[in-house]
Amino acid sequence: MMPSKAFIRLVSLGAIFLDNVLAQDTSQDGLIWDKLETSPELKWTDCYTQLQCARFQVPLNYSNPEGDAASIAVIRFPSPLANTADYKGPILINPGGPGGSGVELMVQNGAELSQVLGPNFDIVSFDPRGVGRSTPRASFFDTEAQRRFFDTSFDVINATSDGLARIWARAQITGALATQHNQKNIFEHFNTESTARDMLRIVEAHGRKNIQYWGFSYGTVLGATFASLFPDRIDRLVLDACQGVVDAENYFATLWSNNLLDTDKTLQSFFDGCFEGGPDLCPFYESSPQAISQKLDDLTHTIFLRPVPVQTKFSYGLVDYERLRITIFQTLYSPYEAFPRLAQGLADLMHGNGTVLYQILEQPVFDCACGAPAPLMSIPDGGRAIMCTDGAEVRDTVDELEPYVQGLLRDSQWGEVWASIRIGCSAWPKQEKRHFKGPFLGNTSHPILWIGNTADPVTPIAGARKMAKGFPGSVLLTQDSPGHCSIAAPSVCTIGFVRGYFMNGTLPDEGVVCPVIQPIFSGQPVDIGGVLGPQKRSPSASFSGGTEEKDEDLVQALAHLRQNFRVPTPF
């Protein structure tokens, strides 16, 4: 979910891409957005490559529309068929989080999303209120340097014997800093209901009445909120149920406790996939999945006692217990992309070389003019502001948190990572919290298409089933893959149904399960060419959802998305 520290991390997951990320010129960012005037109409200006940007005015407080305004950074890949009979309007996209930046999503993936969904649509995204280039923005620090020196990216409870108490104590400081930066209760406005209302305004500003939307992870909570508030304003709604927040009731209770039910299954798919791949394809191979699991436990214990120093051409640091745990957890989101690299990193680490493992979450070494105000880009604070504002107040003490953490740990060994989400809200400023928190129900003007993965690390498919019940007629499409969000795995079948749904409104039959086109350890290089193997057409053509034509382009666009579209994690 949220792009906290994790956001930058997402973008750089896989050091293979750090060069690309660095090459990407975000310095033009300030120039682009500073120049745009905020307007209640969408006034598009060409920006980045092939994209258009606009600053869109909405009320900061929808209960007081004459009061202060907010400015939403909106971005689109325009339909090449605009002004023709084939034009079908905008599809809005939310990448998850909460706090994920739609601008960054589009800069990385706009052209591929257009290719996957078809030229008939404008592909539109935005930085949600409080986030990134939208203003006012949530920030708990005056400068980027201050933020980096209080980095909590690698908080892992069992790293030290006082881990829980330490993370809690740091959350008290973050809460106090948030309170000091909460002038006029500004954070209260950074809630999901208001963002749903912003989306309706964006749709209307395109001259349309009803929404077409594809939401990932937390984006399903946003989409379900929209559908509950405006059930008669739905043309198409695809809710890609990844990332634990899909159980919206649990999310709005700030519990985050239904997310890890399938997480260990995803890690198991690493052990199984590595074993099936064999020693040639998986350098961390052992004679059974069980033996691979044991080897990882032993390695983790060794690293707990003996961190490994690393220096690369971009940065330096330690591979210690925290970094190892967080790195493995992050790879669970995108097994097809990240497991081969993880296997290499672990195998090298066995021999005392931490470089590859370290590079998976590498960020360039931090540098800035001391005292400069934080630049207008995505920072972790936005996501935390949204989730703590949306969620019920948390005032747990360390003693009260102990059984909560133990409960998470009963579901999964990853409880020690996940717990910091709720803990992070434990000193959040007091709020009225009058925003919509459910129930999630509605007779929508077009049925919702839900998508769930069979082994999603943080959004067990049970959550999608539960949510779908509130919206009669909606259909749950299952993708038979590990990973977070359908996009994390290569399935031409799934994307065929998504395309058919957006183009024609058609839904799959209840109970359809989409296969993927390659195993996790396929030996294909992890690049665009990686999925163009002979297996490409093999799996059940009957599930193809009607998109066999132009398969190659589509498969390539999907591979690009898999590499570059990182659903942000919420911590």
Ligand SMILES: *[C@@H]1O[C@H](CO)[C@@H](O)[C@H](O)[C@H]1NC(C)=O
């Ligand atoms: C939003 O406006 C309403 C109506 O004026 C007001 O009661 C409420 O306190 C405002 N919310 C915030 C967070 O300022």
Ligand SMILES: *[C@@H]1O[C@H](CO)[C@@H](O)[C@H](O)[C@H]1NC(C)=O
């Ligand atoms: C990890 O920390 C939690 C919270 O303090 C504790 O309940 C649990 O026993 C610890 N686990 C291990 C293996 O130390």
Ligand SMILES: *[C@@H]1O[C@H](CO)[C@@H](O)[C@H](O)[C@H]1NC(C)=O
């Ligand atoms: C560690 O591995 C990296 C990546 O394979 C390699 O470039 C580097 O030379 C290795 N370092 C040592 C000390 O062997």
Ligand SMILES: *[C@@H]1O[C@H](CO)[C@@H](O)[C@H](O)[C@H]1NC(C)=O
């Ligand atoms: C949806 O429609 C059904 C059948 O008319 C009705 O029973 C149900 O209460 C409606 N649900 C909502 C949330 O309006």
Ligand SMILES: *[C@@H]1O[C@H](CO)[C@@H](O)[C@H](O)[C@H]1NC(C)=O
């Ligand atoms: C939409 O329906 C038409 C007519 O049935 C069909 O030819 C086309 O392939 C469908 N489009 C998609 C993307 O499924």
